[in-house]
Amino acid sequence: MKEFNLEAAKAGAKVQTRDGRPARIVCYDMKGQRQPILVLITERGEEFKSEHSLDGRYYIKSRDDRSDLFMAPIKKTGWINIYPDGTTGRTHTTQNKALEYAGSDRIDCIDHIDTIKIEWEE
DSSP states (O other), X not given: OEEOOHHHHHTTOOEEETTSOEEEXXXXXXXXXXXXXXXXXXXXXEEEEEEEOTXXXXXXXXXXXTTOEEEOXXXXXXXXXXXXXXXXXXXXXXXXXXXXXXXXXXXXXGGGOSSEEEEEEO
């Protein structure tokens, strides 16, 4: 999991709790609070309010908690070509790009599919 990044969260990047629950930040500057980030955490279809420090911690002291904030993973998709020596070359952003840059020795894969779609999280 990626550590909580206040600037990325302010710019609209999604956040979640340490244990993977979706979290929606309502404000970053709650007045008069040691934990100025007001968050709504979704659990079993309902939202519960929670207060966090500027570094995303639920508890100000160093104790880890399941409600600590982290950056939500970003799902990515790409296409690759596979070659006889086991290499794949680079990952392309579209299937057409993968086809455009494919070497003549590319292996036709399952049912003669020209490229392989891959998905991962960052």
